[in-house]
Amino acid sequence: MARVCVFGAVAADIVLRLPAPPHAGEHLNADPLGWRPGGSSANLACALASAGHHVDLVGPVGDDPMGKALLQELHRWGVHTDHTLRVPALAPRALILLDDTGERTIIGLGPRPPIDQFPPTVVPDLATTEGVYVESFTRYPPALLAQAGLPATALIVAPPPDHPQAQTPADLIVGSRDQFPQPWLTAPFTAARQVAGARLRCVIVTAGARGAVAYRADGTLHVPAPAARQVDATGAGDAFTAGLLHALLDGQSLQAALELGSTWGAHAVERLQSLPPAWQQLLDHLTTRQAEP
Ligand SMILES: Nc1ncnc2c1ncn2[C@@H]1O[C@H](COP(=O)(O)OP(=O)(O)O)[C@@H](O)[C@H]1O
Numbered sequence: 001m002a003r004v005c006v007f008g009a010v011a012a013d014i015v016l017r018l019p020a021p022p023h024a025g026e027h028l029n030a031d032p033l034g035w036r037p038g039g040s041s042a043n044l045a046c047a048l049a050s051a052g053h054h055v056d057l058v059g060p061v062g063d064d065p066m067g068k069a070l071l072q073e074l075h076r077w078g079v080h081t082d083h084t085l086r087v088p089a090l091a092p093r094a095l096i097l098l099d100d101t102g103e104r105t106i107i108g109l110g111p112r113p114p115i116d117q118f119p120p121t122v123v124p125d126l127a128t129t130e131g132v133y134v135e136s137f138t139r140y141p142p143a144l145l146a147q148a149g150l151p152a153t154a155l156i157v158a159p160p161p162d163h164p165q166a167q168t169p170a171d172l173i174v175g176s177r178d179q180f181p182q183p184w185l186t187a188p189f190t191a192a193r194q195v196a197g198a199r200l201r202c203v204i205v206t207a208g209a210r211g212a213v214a215y216r217a218d219g220t221l222h223v224p225a226p227a228a229r230q231v232d233a234t235g236a237g238d239a240f241t242a243g244l245l246h247a248l249l250d251g252q253s254l255q256a257a258l259e260l261g262s263t264w265g266a267h268a269v270e271r272l273q274s275l276p277p278a279w280q281q282l283l284d285h286l287t288t289r290q291a292e293p
Protein backbone atom coordinates (compact mmCIF):
# COMPACT_ATOMS: atom_id res chain seq x y z
CA MET A 1 0.00 0.00 0.00
CA ALA A 2 1.15 3.51 -0.75
CA ARG A 3 1.68 6.80 1.08
CA VAL A 4 -0.68 9.36 -0.34
CA CYS A 5 -1.10 13.03 0.47
CA VAL A 6 -4.31 14.87 -0.33
CA PHE A 7 -4.27 18.69 -0.42
CA GLY A 8 -7.74 20.15 -0.04
CA ALA A 9 -10.33 21.19 2.51
CA VAL A 10 -13.05 19.46 4.51
CA ALA A 11 -16.71 20.35 4.19
CA ALA A 12 -20.00 18.97 5.44
CA ASP A 13 -22.68 17.83 3.02
CA ILE A 14 -26.21 18.36 4.34
CA VAL A 15 -28.45 16.07 2.38
CA LEU A 16 -32.11 16.57 1.48
CA ARG A 17 -34.01 14.11 -0.67
CA LEU A 18 -36.76 15.66 -2.78
CA PRO A 19 -39.55 13.94 -4.69
CA ALA A 20 -38.49 15.83 -7.84
CA PRO A 21 -36.18 18.72 -8.78
CA PRO A 22 -37.58 21.95 -7.27
CA HIS A 23 -39.24 24.66 -9.35
CA ALA A 24 -39.62 28.31 -8.37
CA GLY A 25 -42.81 29.00 -6.41
CA GLU A 26 -43.30 25.40 -5.25
CA HIS A 27 -43.70 24.13 -1.71
CA LEU A 28 -41.91 20.78 -1.38
CA ASN A 29 -41.43 18.41 1.51
CA ALA A 30 -37.89 17.09 1.67
CA ASP A 31 -36.62 14.01 3.46
CA PRO A 32 -33.70 15.29 5.59
CA LEU A 33 -30.94 12.70 5.50
CA GLY A 34 -28.53 14.44 7.87
CA TRP A 35 -24.95 15.46 7.27
CA ARG A 36 -21.81 13.68 6.20
CA PRO A 37 -18.25 14.71 5.29
CA GLY A 38 -17.94 15.99 1.76
CA GLY A 39 -15.75 17.84 -0.65
CA SER A 40 -13.65 16.00 -3.21
CA SER A 41 -10.45 15.90 -1.16
CA ALA A 42 -12.17 14.44 1.91
CA ASN A 43 -14.06 11.90 -0.21
CA LEU A 44 -10.88 10.84 -1.95
CA ALA A 45 -8.87 10.66 1.28
CA CYS A 46 -11.50 8.45 2.95
CA ALA A 47 -11.76 6.13 -0.05
CA LEU A 48 -8.01 5.62 -0.31
CA ALA A 49 -7.59 5.21 3.45
CA SER A 50 -10.33 2.59 3.54
CA ALA A 51 -8.54 0.78 0.71
CA GLY A 52 -5.52 0.46 3.01
CA HIS A 53 -3.27 3.36 1.94
CA HIS A 54 -1.58 5.69 4.42
CA VAL A 55 -3.38 8.93 3.66
CA ASP A 56 -2.50 12.37 5.00
CA LEU A 57 -5.02 15.14 4.47
CA VAL A 58 -3.58 18.65 4.36
CA GLY A 59 -5.90 21.61 4.61
CA PRO A 60 -7.96 23.98 6.72
CA VAL A 61 -10.75 22.76 8.99
CA GLY A 62 -13.24 25.12 10.63
CA ASP A 63 -12.88 25.61 14.39
CA ASP A 64 -16.64 25.22 14.99
CA PRO A 65 -18.28 22.04 16.35
CA MET A 66 -18.93 20.89 12.78
CA GLY A 67 -15.19 21.12 12.04
CA LYS A 68 -14.52 18.94 15.09
CA ALA A 69 -17.15 16.41 14.01
CA LEU A 70 -15.68 16.30 10.50
CA LEU A 71 -12.23 15.52 11.89
CA GLN A 72 -13.68 12.71 14.01
CA GLU A 73 -15.37 11.29 10.93
CA LEU A 74 -12.08 11.43 8.97
CA HIS A 75 -10.34 9.53 11.78
CA ARG A 76 -13.07 6.91 11.67
CA TRP A 77 -12.16 6.37 8.02
CA GLY A 78 -8.46 6.06 8.93
CA VAL A 79 -7.32 9.37 7.44
CA HIS A 80 -4.34 11.06 9.11
CA THR A 81 -5.12 14.66 9.97
CA ASP A 82 -1.94 15.86 11.73
CA HIS A 83 -1.46 18.33 8.89
CA THR A 84 -4.90 19.84 8.93
CA LEU A 85 -5.16 23.27 10.51
CA ARG A 86 -8.07 24.46 12.66
CA VAL A 87 -8.81 27.98 11.41
CA PRO A 88 -11.08 30.68 12.87
CA ALA A 89 -13.93 30.10 10.45
CA LEU A 90 -17.00 27.93 10.06
CA ALA A 91 -16.55 24.57 8.34
CA PRO A 92 -17.94 24.96 4.81
CA ARG A 93 -21.35 23.35 4.27
CA ALA A 94 -23.01 22.29 1.05
CA LEU A 95 -26.69 21.50 0.63
CA ILE A 96 -27.05 18.38 -1.46
CA LEU A 97 -30.47 18.05 -3.10
CA LEU A 98 -31.10 14.51 -4.28
CA ASP A 99 -33.87 14.00 -6.80
CA ASP A 100 -35.82 10.84 -7.55
CA THR A 101 -33.22 9.72 -10.14
CA GLY A 102 -30.43 9.94 -7.57
CA GLU A 103 -28.89 12.95 -9.35
CA ARG A 104 -27.63 15.65 -7.02
CA THR A 105 -27.68 19.43 -7.08
CA ILE A 106 -25.03 21.02 -4.89
CA ILE A 107 -25.60 24.39 -3.24
CA GLY A 108 -22.39 25.58 -1.60
CA LEU A 109 -22.97 27.60 1.57
CA GLY A 110 -19.70 29.49 1.57
CA PRO A 111 -18.65 30.48 5.09
CA ARG A 112 -17.49 34.02 5.81
CA PRO A 113 -14.55 34.30 6.04
CA PRO A 114 -14.01 31.61 3.38
CA ILE A 115 -11.92 28.79 4.70
CA ASP A 116 -9.59 28.76 1.70
CA GLN A 117 -8.27 32.22 2.49
CA PHE A 118 -6.07 30.56 5.11
CA PRO A 119 -2.74 29.60 3.55
CA PRO A 120 -1.34 26.13 4.28
CA THR A 121 1.19 26.42 7.09
CA VAL A 122 1.61 22.77 8.01
CA VAL A 123 2.79 20.51 5.20
CA PRO A 124 4.15 17.02 5.82
CA ASP A 125 7.54 15.80 4.64
CA LEU A 126 6.65 14.22 1.29
CA ALA A 127 9.97 12.39 0.74
CA THR A 128 8.32 8.94 0.91
CA THR A 129 5.02 9.94 -0.70
CA GLU A 130 4.05 8.04 -3.84
CA GLY A 131 0.84 9.81 -4.80
CA VAL A 132 -0.50 13.32 -4.34
CA TYR A 133 -3.93 14.80 -5.06
CA VAL A 134 -4.08 18.59 -5.24
CA GLU A 135 -7.64 19.96 -5.19
CA SER A 136 -6.43 23.41 -6.25
CA PHE A 137 -2.99 24.55 -7.36
CA THR A 138 -4.15 28.10 -6.74
CA ARG A 139 -4.45 27.32 -3.02
CA TYR A 140 -1.49 24.91 -2.93
CA PRO A 141 1.15 26.34 -5.28
CA PRO A 142 3.25 23.82 -7.22
CA ALA A 143 6.46 24.97 -5.45
CA LEU A 144 5.02 23.69 -2.16
CA LEU A 145 5.31 20.07 -3.33
CA ALA A 146 8.98 20.41 -4.26
CA GLN A 147 9.73 22.28 -1.02
CA ALA A 148 8.13 19.43 0.93
CA GLY A 149 10.48 16.97 -0.80
CA LEU A 150 8.02 15.19 -3.12
CA PRO A 151 10.04 12.73 -5.22
CA ALA A 152 10.04 13.37 -8.99
CA THR A 153 8.61 9.86 -9.47
CA ALA A 154 5.46 10.49 -7.39
CA LEU A 155 2.14 10.52 -9.20
CA ILE A 156 0.42 13.92 -9.12
CA VAL A 157 -3.32 13.99 -9.77
CA ALA A 158 -5.51 17.09 -9.95
CA PRO A 159 -8.98 18.13 -11.07
CA PRO A 160 -9.34 20.58 -13.96
CA PRO A 161 -7.93 23.98 -12.89
CA ASP A 162 -10.09 26.74 -11.37
CA HIS A 163 -8.97 29.03 -14.19
CA PRO A 164 -8.07 27.77 -17.69
CA GLN A 165 -4.61 29.36 -17.44
CA ALA A 166 -3.77 28.22 -13.90
CA GLN A 167 -0.53 26.29 -13.74
CA THR A 168 -1.48 22.63 -13.07
CA PRO A 169 1.68 20.49 -13.10
CA ALA A 170 -0.04 17.10 -12.78
CA ASP A 171 0.53 13.69 -14.37
CA LEU A 172 -3.21 13.14 -14.52
CA ILE A 173 -6.05 15.64 -14.70
CA VAL A 174 -9.39 14.03 -13.88
CA GLY A 175 -12.84 15.57 -13.78
CA SER A 176 -16.38 15.40 -15.09
CA ARG A 177 -17.29 17.14 -18.36
CA ASP A 178 -18.78 20.20 -16.66
CA GLN A 179 -15.66 20.76 -14.53
CA PHE A 180 -13.47 21.34 -17.59
CA PRO A 181 -13.11 24.71 -19.30
CA GLN A 182 -15.49 24.36 -22.27
CA PRO A 183 -12.83 25.15 -24.94
CA TRP A 184 -10.67 22.30 -23.62
CA LEU A 185 -13.21 19.64 -24.54
CA THR A 186 -12.39 19.58 -28.27
CA ALA A 187 -8.76 18.54 -27.59
CA PRO A 188 -8.37 17.95 -23.84
CA PHE A 189 -4.80 16.65 -23.88
CA THR A 190 -3.42 19.47 -26.03
CA ALA A 191 -5.26 22.08 -23.99
CA ALA A 192 -4.20 20.65 -20.63
CA ARG A 193 -0.59 20.35 -21.77
CA GLN A 194 -0.46 24.17 -21.87
CA VAL A 195 -0.95 24.36 -18.08
CA ALA A 196 0.44 20.98 -16.99
CA GLY A 197 3.66 20.97 -19.01
CA ALA A 198 5.67 17.97 -20.11
CA ARG A 199 4.79 15.75 -17.14
CA LEU A 200 1.16 15.39 -18.23
CA ARG A 201 0.37 11.77 -19.11
CA CYS A 202 -3.35 11.77 -19.40
CA VAL A 203 -6.56 13.79 -19.14
CA ILE A 204 -9.67 11.88 -18.07
CA VAL A 205 -13.13 13.25 -18.71
CA THR A 206 -15.95 11.44 -16.91
CA ALA A 207 -19.57 11.58 -18.00
CA GLY A 208 -21.69 9.78 -15.39
CA ALA A 209 -23.50 6.70 -16.72
CA ARG A 210 -21.94 7.37 -20.14
CA GLY A 211 -18.53 6.32 -18.81
CA ALA A 212 -15.19 8.05 -19.13
CA VAL A 213 -12.65 8.91 -21.82
CA ALA A 214 -8.90 9.11 -21.27
CA TYR A 215 -6.98 11.40 -23.61
CA ARG A 216 -3.26 10.82 -24.07
CA ALA A 217 -0.62 12.09 -26.49
CA ASP A 218 -1.02 8.91 -28.53
CA GLY A 219 -4.81 8.60 -28.61
CA THR A 220 -7.90 7.99 -26.51
CA LEU A 221 -9.33 5.18 -24.41
CA HIS A 222 -13.05 4.94 -23.69
CA VAL A 223 -14.30 3.04 -20.66
CA PRO A 224 -18.02 2.38 -20.40
CA ALA A 225 -19.72 2.71 -17.02
CA PRO A 226 -20.96 -0.55 -15.49
CA ALA A 227 -24.75 -0.76 -15.07
CA ALA A 228 -25.77 0.70 -11.69
CA ARG A 229 -28.97 1.49 -9.81
CA GLN A 230 -28.25 5.12 -9.02
CA VAL A 231 -29.66 6.36 -5.72
CA ASP A 232 -27.11 9.08 -4.93
CA ALA A 233 -24.73 10.43 -7.57
CA THR A 234 -22.79 12.54 -5.04
CA GLY A 235 -19.09 11.76 -5.04
CA ALA A 236 -19.12 9.44 -8.08
CA GLY A 237 -16.22 11.35 -9.59
CA ASP A 238 -14.23 11.16 -6.34
CA ALA A 239 -14.83 7.42 -6.11
CA PHE A 240 -13.72 7.10 -9.75
CA THR A 241 -10.50 9.05 -9.07
CA ALA A 242 -9.82 7.00 -5.92
CA GLY A 243 -10.19 3.70 -7.80
CA LEU A 244 -8.00 4.98 -10.61
CA LEU A 245 -5.27 6.08 -8.20
CA HIS A 246 -5.50 2.87 -6.19
CA ALA A 247 -4.81 0.80 -9.32
CA LEU A 248 -2.06 3.09 -10.67
CA LEU A 249 -0.25 3.11 -7.30
CA ASP A 250 -0.45 -0.67 -7.44
CA GLY A 251 1.45 -0.58 -10.77
CA GLN A 252 -1.54 -1.51 -12.94
CA SER A 253 -2.03 -0.28 -16.52
CA LEU A 254 -4.05 2.80 -17.34
CA GLN A 255 -6.75 0.60 -18.90
CA ALA A 256 -7.04 -1.47 -15.71
CA ALA A 257 -7.03 1.69 -13.59
CA LEU A 258 -9.83 3.22 -15.66
CA GLU A 259 -11.86 0.06 -15.22
CA LEU A 260 -11.36 0.04 -11.45
CA GLY A 261 -12.25 3.74 -11.30
CA SER A 262 -15.46 2.99 -13.20
CA THR A 263 -16.30 0.16 -10.81
CA TRP A 264 -15.80 2.37 -7.76
CA GLY A 265 -17.79 5.17 -9.39
CA ALA A 266 -20.68 2.83 -10.17
CA HIS A 267 -20.71 1.42 -6.62
CA ALA A 268 -20.67 4.90 -5.14
CA VAL A 269 -23.88 5.92 -6.96
CA GLU A 270 -25.68 2.85 -5.67
CA ARG A 271 -25.27 4.03 -2.07
CA LEU A 272 -26.82 6.88 -0.17
CA GLN A 273 -23.54 8.57 0.71
CA SER A 274 -20.90 10.94 -0.65
CA LEU A 275 -18.12 8.69 0.46
CA PRO A 276 -17.27 5.68 -1.63
CA PRO A 277 -17.93 2.35 0.03
CA ALA A 278 -15.18 1.07 2.27
CA TRP A 279 -12.89 -1.36 0.53
CA GLN A 280 -14.18 -4.36 2.46
CA GLN A 281 -17.79 -3.44 1.74
CA LEU A 282 -16.89 -3.09 -1.93
CA LEU A 283 -15.35 -6.56 -1.99
CA ASP A 284 -18.39 -8.01 -0.19
CA HIS A 285 -20.65 -6.33 -2.70
CA LEU A 286 -18.68 -7.56 -5.69
CA THR A 287 -18.78 -11.12 -4.35
CA THR A 288 -22.54 -10.90 -3.80
CA ARG A 289 -23.02 -9.52 -7.28
CA GLN A 290 -21.12 -12.34 -8.93
CA ALA A 291 -23.43 -14.80 -7.18
CA GLU A 292 -26.48 -13.03 -8.59
CA PRO A 293 -28.03 -14.46 -11.79
N1 LIG B 1 -25.29 6.27 -13.01
C1 LIG B 1 -24.08 5.71 -13.11
N2 LIG B 1 -23.97 4.41 -13.45
C2 LIG B 1 -22.77 3.80 -13.53
N3 LIG B 1 -21.60 4.44 -13.32
C3 LIG B 1 -21.64 5.74 -12.99
C4 LIG B 1 -22.88 6.44 -12.86
N4 LIG B 1 -22.60 7.72 -12.52
C5 LIG B 1 -21.25 7.81 -12.44
N5 LIG B 1 -20.66 6.61 -12.73
C6 LIG B 1 -19.21 6.32 -12.79
O1 LIG B 1 -18.51 7.29 -12.05
C7 LIG B 1 -17.71 8.11 -12.94
C8 LIG B 1 -17.74 9.55 -12.46
O2 LIG B 1 -19.06 10.04 -12.48
P1 LIG B 1 -19.45 11.53 -12.91
O3 LIG B 1 -20.91 11.67 -12.70
O4 LIG B 1 -18.94 11.78 -14.28
O5 LIG B 1 -18.60 12.41 -11.89
P2 LIG B 1 -19.08 13.60 -10.87
O6 LIG B 1 -19.34 12.94 -9.57
O7 LIG B 1 -17.89 14.49 -10.85
O8 LIG B 1 -20.31 14.23 -11.48
C9 LIG B 1 -18.28 7.87 -14.33
O9 LIG B 1 -17.32 8.06 -15.34
C10 LIG B 1 -18.73 6.42 -14.23
O10 LIG B 1 -17.62 5.56 -14.40
Ligand SMILES: [Mg+2]
Nearest residue numbers: 176208233236
Ligand atom coordinates in the same frame (compact mmCIF):
# COMPACT_ATOMS: atom_id res chain seq x y z
MG1 LIG C 1 -22.14 13.21 -11.93
